[in-house]
Amino acid sequence: MGFNFRGLAFKQSLMILAAITVVFGLIFGIMSYKTQNMLNKMTVENGEETSRANVNYIDKLFNASKLIGEDLSHKLTDHPMTKSDMDDFLLQSLFNARNLVPQVVAVVVAYEPGMGPENTEGEYMRLARFDHVDTKLVSGANYQDKEWYYSVRDGKTSRWQEPFIGEFVPEPIAVYTVPLFKKDKNGEDVLVGVLAVDMSIEFLKEEIGSIPVSNSGYALVTTAKNLAVAYPKELAQGKRNRDIIVREKRGQKLIDFDRKGRDSSGLFIGTVADGEESAIYYTTINSTNWTFMVVWPIQKYLEDQKAMRKLFLLMALGGYGIILVIILLISFRVAKPLKELAMAARKLGRGNFDVAIPKMKGRDEVAEFAWAFSNMLTELKDNIEKQKDMKRIERELDLARNIQLSMLPGEERDENSDDDRHELAPFLLPAKEVGGDFYDFFKIDNDHLCVVIGDVSGKGVAAALFMMVARIILRTMTKNLKSVVDAFNKTNYALAKRNRLNMFVTVWAGIIDLRTGHIDFASAGHNPPAIRHKDGSVEFIPSKAGLVMAAMEGTVYKLQTCEMKKGDTLFLYTDGVTEATDSNNQLFNNDRLIEALKKSGNMNTADTCSFVKKEIDSFVKDAPQFDDITMLAIKFNGSDEPVWERYEKTIDVSGNNKGELKSFVEDILTPMDGAKKMQMQDAWERYEKIVDVIPENQDILTAFVEGILAPMDGSMKSQMQINIAIDEIYSNIVKFSGATEVTLIVEIRKATMMARLTFIDNGKPYDPIKQADPDISLPAEEREIGGLGIFIVKKTMDSVCYRRNGDKNELAITKTL
Known part of the structure; x- marks a missing residue:
C-alpha cells in the first residue's frame, strides 16, 4: 500500500503528532510546575498541621498566665494590704495559678520606694515560689535596674x-x-509597682523535642528577639542558646530572620545554627510574639520534587511513543468514513433531518457508529417535538413551585417571630408541582402570634395563584386590624368580589397570646385543629366552621376562643392529612390522626410533623398522593413572668423630669377609680442605660443603679445584694454570651420600695435559671467550677425571670429595698 504524503491520513497524523508534541510539552511543564507547587503546598500544610496544635497549646498556657497576672493586679490595687496580708495573698495566688497552669513557678510583687505595704520608705519586693517540693516566701532587693522591672x-x-x-x-x-x-x-493613676508571674519554659523543650516531623525535620521555638528557647537535643551539640540563630537566605546572603512586615505564618529558605540549608515554616505565637518553626533539610525537601519530575518525564516519553503508533494506524482507517459522517452531521446541525446517513460495511466501531447515528436521527425526529413542550412545561412548573414555596415562611427567625415562649414548625408537601395548600405565621406585636392554615379548592397552577392572593390579603388584614374576625370578613369580601372562576378557600387562623396561652380564632370551613396536652392526651378543639372564603361577599365570621396551657401543642392541618388514601380507598381519618399525635409523645414540633407524615406513609404505603399535605405545629411554653399592662416612657435622667413622668402615669391611670389612682400615683419610674460589652463598663452600670436607688433610702444589705447581682450577671454576659451591647433597664416603685432590673443583650441564647445549682454542702475544692454566682443571685433576689425575645436575651431581677 502506497503512502500518500498529500493525503488526509498523513496530514491528519502529522497535525495530531504536532499537537501531541505541544500538549506533552505543556503537560510536562505544567505538571512539573504543579508538582513543585503541590510539594510546596504539602510542605506548608504539613507545617500548618504541625504548628496549629502546638501553637494553640502554647498560646493557651501563656494566655492563661497572662490572665492570671491581669487578675492578680486588679486584686492588688483594689484592696490595701498589710505585709501579712501580702504574704497570704502571694501564697494563695501561686496555689491558684498552679492549679490552672502547672508551669507557673512564682508570683512576684515589687513596689516603688515607699509604696509597699506598711513601708513608707525604701524598696519592697516579695515573692512566692515553688521549688518542685514546696511553696516558699522570699524577699528581694536591688530590682530597680532589672529589665523586668x-x-x-x-x-x-x-x-x-x-x-x-x-x-x-x-x-x-x-x-x-x-x-x-x-x-x-x-x-x-500613679504607678506604685510591678507584679510578675514567672512561668517555667522547661516544658517547651520536652514538647518540641517530642514533635514528629517528616523528612528528617524538627521543630524549634524562638523569642521575639530571635533567641532559640526550645529545640531538639540533637541540634544543640554543645551550643549555647545565643549560638542557635535562625537566618534567612536572601540571594546569596544569609541574614538574621526578622518577622517584621511579614504575615503571621509562611515559608522561607534559610539555616539554623549555621547548619545546612533548610525549608523553614514559621508561625507566630500570638500570646508572646514568639515564633514556632518547622524545619526540613533542603536536600530531603528537594528529593521528592526530583523523583516526581523524573517519573513524569518517563511517563510522557512512553506515552508519546505509544500514541504515535496508534495514531498512524487509526488515522488511515477512519479518515474517509468519518469525513462522510461529518458531512451528514453538518447538514443535520443546520436542521436538515432528512439527510442521508452513509451506510458502512462491516461490524467495526465506525460501522456501529454509522448505524447508531442513523438510529439516533430517526428517534430524534420522533422525540424532538415532544420534548419541546415537555421541557417548557417542566421549567414553568418548577419555577412556579419555587415561587410558591419561597412565598411561605420557612424559619421563625426569618419572620422575627421566634422567642422562648413558644416553639413552631411547618410542613408542606404538594401533590403536584404546585398546590393550593398554605400556612403562615407572624407576630402582630411582641406578645401575640398569629398562625394560619388554608386549603384552596382544586390543584395545580390556578389553585397556587389563588392561594398566594388569599395568603397575602389575610396576612395584611390581620397585621393591620389585629383582629382575626375583622381580617376574615375583609379578606372574604376582597376574594369573593372578583371570583369569576368560583374558586374558594378553607381557612383556620388564630391569634395566640404568648403570655397566657389564650387563643382568639375563626374558621372558614376548615378542619378543627387538634391539641396535644402536656399529659399526653389529645383532642380536637371545639370549632364551628363558618362558610368557606370567597363564596359570598357578605359573610360574617364568628369569634371563637380556646385556652392553651404550658406544654400544650396546637396541631393545624389540611384535609390532605385525614383524607390520605391507601390502595383500598380507606382514609387515614381523624381517629388515626389523634392516635398518631398520642404516639408522638413529647416530641418537639418539627419531629411531631415528621412523625405524623411517617404514620401517613406507613398507612398509604405505595398508593399515590392525591392531595397536598400541610401541617403546622405550635407548642406553648409560656412564661413565668406576671402579665403586665405595659406603657413606656424614656426620659433623660440628668434633667428634672419627675413632673413629666407623673403626668405620663396620670394619663394612664385616669380611667381608674380614685382609690386606685391615688394608690398608683407614684408608680414605676423607668431608667435605661446602654453600654458596650467590656469589663470596664461594670462599674458604670453599678454607679448608674446606685444613683437611681440612693434617694429611696433602702437598706444597705439590699443595695449590696443588688450590686453583687449586677456583678455576677454582667460578668456572665461579658465572658460567655458573645454579646456586643447590653441595655440595663431600671424600674423603681417608691410606693412599695421595689426595684426591677432588666438586662437585655444581643448574645447567643442562654438561660441561667435552668443551670443546676451547685452543691454547696461540698468543700470548695471539691465543687465543680461555675454556677455559684447565679446561685447567689437566685437566693438573694425576690424573683429572677428569663426569656428569649427575638434575637435577644432578657434577664429580669426584682428586689424589695
Whole structure:
C-alpha cells in the first residue's frame, strides 16, 4: 500500500503528532510546575498541621498566665494590704495559678520606694515560689535596674519579658509583668509597682523535642528577639542558646530572620545554627510574639520534587511513543468514513433531518457508529417535538413551585417571630408541582402570634395563584386590624368580589397570646385543629366552621376562643392529612390522626410533623398522593413572668423630669377609680442605660443603679445584694454570651420600695435559671467550677425571670429595698 504524503491520513497524523508534541510539552511543564507547587503546598500544610496544635497549646498556657497576672493586679490595687496580708495573698495566688497552669513557678510583687505595704520608705519586693517540693516566701532587693522591672515601670504597660534564668528561680523562665497603679488625690493613676508571674519554659523543650516531623525535620521555638528557647537535643551539640540563630537566605546572603512586615505564618529558605540549608515554616505565637518553626533539610525537601519530575518525564516519553503508533494506524482507517459522517452531521446541525446517513460495511466501531447515528436521527425526529413542550412545561412548573414555596415562611427567625415562649414548625408537601395548600405565621406585636392554615379548592397552577392572593390579603388584614374576625370578613369580601372562576378557600387562623396561652380564632370551613396536652392526651378543639372564603361577599365570621396551657401543642392541618388514601380507598381519618399525635409523645414540633407524615406513609404505603399535605405545629411554653399592662416612657435622667413622668402615669391611670389612682400615683419610674460589652463598663452600670436607688433610702444589705447581682450577671454576659451591647433597664416603685432590673443583650441564647445549682454542702475544692454566682443571685433576689425575645436575651431581677 502506497503512502500518500498529500493525503488526509498523513496530514491528519502529522497535525495530531504536532499537537501531541505541544500538549506533552505543556503537560510536562505544567505538571512539573504543579508538582513543585503541590510539594510546596504539602510542605506548608504539613507545617500548618504541625504548628496549629502546638501553637494553640502554647498560646493557651501563656494566655492563661497572662490572665492570671491581669487578675492578680486588679486584686492588688483594689484592696490595701498589710505585709501579712501580702504574704497570704502571694501564697494563695501561686496555689491558684498552679492549679490552672502547672508551669507557673512564682508570683512576684515589687513596689516603688515607699509604696509597699506598711513601708513608707525604701524598696519592697516579695515573692512566692515553688521549688518542685514546696511553696516558699522570699524577699528581694536591688530590682530597680532589672529589665523586668524598669521596662514596665518606664513603659507603664503589661508585657512578656525575654526569657532568662531568675535570681530566685534557678531555671529558664518567661515572665509576664503587669504595672500596678493607684489613684492619687487628683484621681489620676500613679504607678506604685510591678507584679510578675514567672512561668517555667522547661516544658517547651520536652514538647518540641517530642514533635514528629517528616523528612528528617524538627521543630524549634524562638523569642521575639530571635533567641532559640526550645529545640531538639540533637541540634544543640554543645551550643549555647545565643549560638542557635535562625537566618534567612536572601540571594546569596544569609541574614538574621526578622518577622517584621511579614504575615503571621509562611515559608522561607534559610539555616539554623549555621547548619545546612533548610525549608523553614514559621508561625507566630500570638500570646508572646514568639515564633514556632518547622524545619526540613533542603536536600530531603528537594528529593521528592526530583523523583516526581523524573517519573513524569518517563511517563510522557512512553506515552508519546505509544500514541504515535496508534495514531498512524487509526488515522488511515477512519479518515474517509468519518469525513462522510461529518458531512451528514453538518447538514443535520443546520436542521436538515432528512439527510442521508452513509451506510458502512462491516461490524467495526465506525460501522456501529454509522448505524447508531442513523438510529439516533430517526428517534430524534420522533422525540424532538415532544420534548419541546415537555421541557417548557417542566421549567414553568418548577419555577412556579419555587415561587410558591419561597412565598411561605420557612424559619421563625426569618419572620422575627421566634422567642422562648413558644416553639413552631411547618410542613408542606404538594401533590403536584404546585398546590393550593398554605400556612403562615407572624407576630402582630411582641406578645401575640398569629398562625394560619388554608386549603384552596382544586390543584395545580390556578389553585397556587389563588392561594398566594388569599395568603397575602389575610396576612395584611390581620397585621393591620389585629383582629382575626375583622381580617376574615375583609379578606372574604376582597376574594369573593372578583371570583369569576368560583374558586374558594378553607381557612383556620388564630391569634395566640404568648403570655397566657389564650387563643382568639375563626374558621372558614376548615378542619378543627387538634391539641396535644402536656399529659399526653389529645383532642380536637371545639370549632364551628363558618362558610368557606370567597363564596359570598357578605359573610360574617364568628369569634371563637380556646385556652392553651404550658406544654400544650396546637396541631393545624389540611384535609390532605385525614383524607390520605391507601390502595383500598380507606382514609387515614381523624381517629388515626389523634392516635398518631398520642404516639408522638413529647416530641418537639418539627419531629411531631415528621412523625405524623411517617404514620401517613406507613398507612398509604405505595398508593399515590392525591392531595397536598400541610401541617403546622405550635407548642406553648409560656412564661413565668406576671402579665403586665405595659406603657413606656424614656426620659433623660440628668434633667428634672419627675413632673413629666407623673403626668405620663396620670394619663394612664385616669380611667381608674380614685382609690386606685391615688394608690398608683407614684408608680414605676423607668431608667435605661446602654453600654458596650467590656469589663470596664461594670462599674458604670453599678454607679448608674446606685444613683437611681440612693434617694429611696433602702437598706444597705439590699443595695449590696443588688450590686453583687449586677456583678455576677454582667460578668456572665461579658465572658460567655458573645454579646456586643447590653441595655440595663431600671424600674423603681417608691410606693412599695421595689426595684426591677432588666438586662437585655444581643448574645447567643442562654438561660441561667435552668443551670443546676451547685452543691454547696461540698468543700470548695471539691465543687465543680461555675454556677455559684447565679446561685447567689437566685437566693438573694425576690424573683429572677428569663426569656428569649427575638434575637435577644432578657434577664429580669426584682428586689424589695
